[in-house]
Amino acid sequence: MNKTVELTISLVIYRPLLEQLNGTLQSLVKCLDYSKVSFHLYIIDNTPIGEDSGVNEEYLSQFLDYSVYSYFRNEKNVGFGKAHNAALNVDSNYHLVLNPDLILSEETITQAIDFMTNNQNCGLITPHVIWSDGNVQRLCKKYPSVFILLLRGFAPDCIKKIFKKKLEDYEMVKEIGCHSVYLNPPMVSGCFMFFxxxxxxxxxxxxxxxxxxxxxxxxxxxxxxxxxxAYVPNIKIIHHGGFAARKGIKHIWLFFNSMTLFFKIHHWRWF
Incomplete structure (x- = not known):
């Protein structure tokens, strides 16, 4: 894909749940049709060679014409960030980092581009997200402490209740609402990043x-x-993912490994 397009999108998959991926691709196509932007979608498959991810040219042809996407298959799982970086040298005005377990509202792309057009100092948008059960997912966070990460990720509900105010402070419950734009939250989630x-x-x-x-x-x-x-609440997404502690020992190890790396690179905060 050599020509300049208005929007590029990177979507990384790893042993995808096809029912969720179907929903993501269907909602993305509706969203792109509604926006009428020129686009190119990069699908990077981290499912190791030898395993069937269920994704191939025939599968993707259900959703997209072959001219508007590129599909890459890595020999092994190279990691979330490295896979998305395969779409680093894109030629576009905007780039969307997208999870394969999201449902986008029809106006998502249009609203994101409109916001960027009207706010030239903004370089990254994060949306308003709900879980599939309708509860709000807090994508904006304050700088974390080791204590709050362990509490939020691994403590039983009875312990979380004791520290409810501390958790709400970390998740910026008072600052972030569903009606007002909020500029420069300290941290935002990687499930949907519109750059x-x-x-x-x-x-x-x-x-x-x-x-x-x-x-x-x-x-x-x-x-x-x-x-x-910018947190932009009129951009609305449904997200099915999260919950590292429920995914087994390997994910818990990955969580702790990355947490340690994060604090070493930036600065430690224990409480």
Whole structure:
């Protein structure tokens, strides 16, 4: 894909749940049709060679014409950030980092571009997100402490209740609402990151030292050296993911490994 397009999108998959991926692609296509932007979608498959991810040219042809996407298959899982960085040298005005477990509202792309057009200092947008059960997912966070990360990720509900105010403070419950734009939250989630491509490139994408988890927090810190980050509540997404502690020992190890790396690179905060 050599010509300049208005929007590029990177979508990384790893042993995808096809029902969720179907929903993501269907909503993305509706969203792109509604916006009428020129686009190119990069699908990077981290499912190791020898395993069937269920994704191939025939599968993708259900959703997209072959001319508007590129599909890459890595020999092994190279990690979330490194896979997205395969779309680092794109030629576009905007770049969207997208998870394969999201449902986008029809107006998502149009609203994101409109906001960027009207707010030239903004280089990254994060949306208003709800879980599939309708509860709000808090994508904006304050700089974390070791205590709050362990409490939020691994403590039983009875312990979380004791520290409810501390958790709400970390998740910016009082600051972030569903009606008002909020500028420059300290950290935002990597499940949906709508960039000016110039900022995406200037930051050199994700730090590939993070295999999984905390690469989005790290990138948030680096983005703010160049531009504003905006939480834009009229951009609405449904998200099915999260919950590292429920995914088994390997994910817990990855979480702790990335957490340690994050604090070493930036600064430790224990409480």
């Amino acid at each position: 000016r491509t110039s900022i995406w490139k200037k930051c050199q994408g994700f730090d590939e030292r993070y295999f999984l988890y905390f690469e989005d927090f790290d990138l948030s810190i680096r983005v703010k050296k160049f531009c504003d980050i």
